[in-house]
Amino acid sequence: MISKQKGISLFNDLKLDKVSMKAYFKRIGFVGKAELNLETIKRLHALHPEAIPFENIDPLIGVPVGLSLEHVFQKLVDRGRGGFCFEQNVLFGAVLRTLGFNVVGLSARVFWEIKEGEIRPRDHMLLLLDLDGISYLLDVGFGSASFSAPLVLDQEGIQDTGHNQYRISLVSGFYYLEILIKGTWRLMHRFGLEHQMLADYEVVSWYLCTHPQSLFIKDLMVAKSFSDGRYALHNNQFTVHRKEGKSIKKKLHTVEEIIEILKNNFAINLPAGEELKIKLQGFIESKP
Template identity: 75%
Template sequence: MISKQENISLFKGLSLDGASLKAYFKRIGFEGKPEINLDTLKELHNLHPQAIPFENLDPLLGTPVELTLPAVFNKMVKEGRGGFCFEQNLLFGAVLNTIGFDGVGLSARVFWEIGEGEIRPRDHMLLLLDLEGMKYILDVGFGSASFSSPLVLQQEGIQDTGDYQYRISLVSGFYYLEIRIKNSWRLMHRFGLEAQMLPDYEVVSWFLCTSPKSVFIKDLMVARSFPDGRYALYNNQFTVHKKKEKSVKKTLHSIEELTGILQEIFLIKLPENVNLNAKFQGLITPVLTTEK
């Protein structure tokens, strides 16, 4: 006999009270009336990654990541932090559920920025939402390649979000999401439509935060959207991507530069952690050593 638990959506039990929803809207700068329509969905999806950056400071510093709605709400709304995909999309999904949207969580195998032949676990969370007879893919937690607007799941051809172009292909039962970078299509990830439950994400999140194989505990990765482009930080390499302009890169040579960028550009209120300066120095030192 099939358990009834298997039919419960991830987000059915995740919702915010009125005060918390207003606090979230204030955090991302949403001033409209939330309605169950595509306009509201697009605006929320656009504003969220501009206000709440992707960042992996907790795994990098050895701080446990708690995947509960109170924890991610406190971190990203009250404390002025960002988070990685599980935190970002867990919060975003709860917000959508509170408004009345009908969505589930999915899992993807990432192919973005990995070595040739490397196989990663399905370690990325995204959302699938049904609205007015259409299925949309949502994702506010992929970092510098996150799309700024919902993508139609079963639409053939190019989908232009205004900043980048994407396309979704169905091959042998799996969906492949690609992004167009400098006239070249690059595969981001592959996903199926099997709905995931919170324990599915907790297991992978624990692996990403503790395994020696995880890039999340080795490298600093931060990203934030802005109306005309994206900011990205990889260790001490800061990049500004602007629409139809050449990307500008800058190497950060001091802890002061690094913390300044995190606070002023990525709008992150840095956590109080005794290991923070030592960890940041480790990101800076290899470059200084190489340049001598």
């Protein structure tokens, strides 16, 4: 648990000043007083993915991804962009640490949406927070399957976040996180409790942003929550997932359609230049 390695945390030295905290709260629409309680964590965890989308546009167009707090804050808050798990959870963890919460970073091996038998490196970042002797799993950066509320680490059975249902199992020293999709439990990832430092994430982030087989440089992946569901964009296929009712899928046939979705549904301030448009045209031509 967190207490066993107290003091060894990525977030010990990652704190934001008052001006930055105010800007973050404005970015996600948080109003009122942030207190050291579970209600504050729940509110922040719900608001963050509704305001700051998961997106991999920078790796897709060959722009380096920096994971320093200064870099992720400037990108996700000041510039109105989104990011992938490392960027999202570095920022979220720093916000929680600034408020006074005891939070550490963990690493997970993802099994979501990969081929059967494929083994990937531990390339996902998530957070563990201790409050009043209870450990909570937090994650604002898993994309379309992200949970919108903290999960109790050692609670057996189903945990409902309002968007989806999840369960956590402990098997042979590892935790397994599953999500219920259309009546079927699907494994998202497996993780341990070893605390990670920024250097651990930087190595994996570099791999995801440069390896020829990495999906982060091959496909466009964007996701954003809203109160009644989630938006998801994969290359030129746009999907609206709702809590109730069937998902709505729409194939986009022009670059202009994709850009409109990115701006309006995901509220992303897109980077200047033609690189993104060239990539988007490639998706249109290869996936008509």
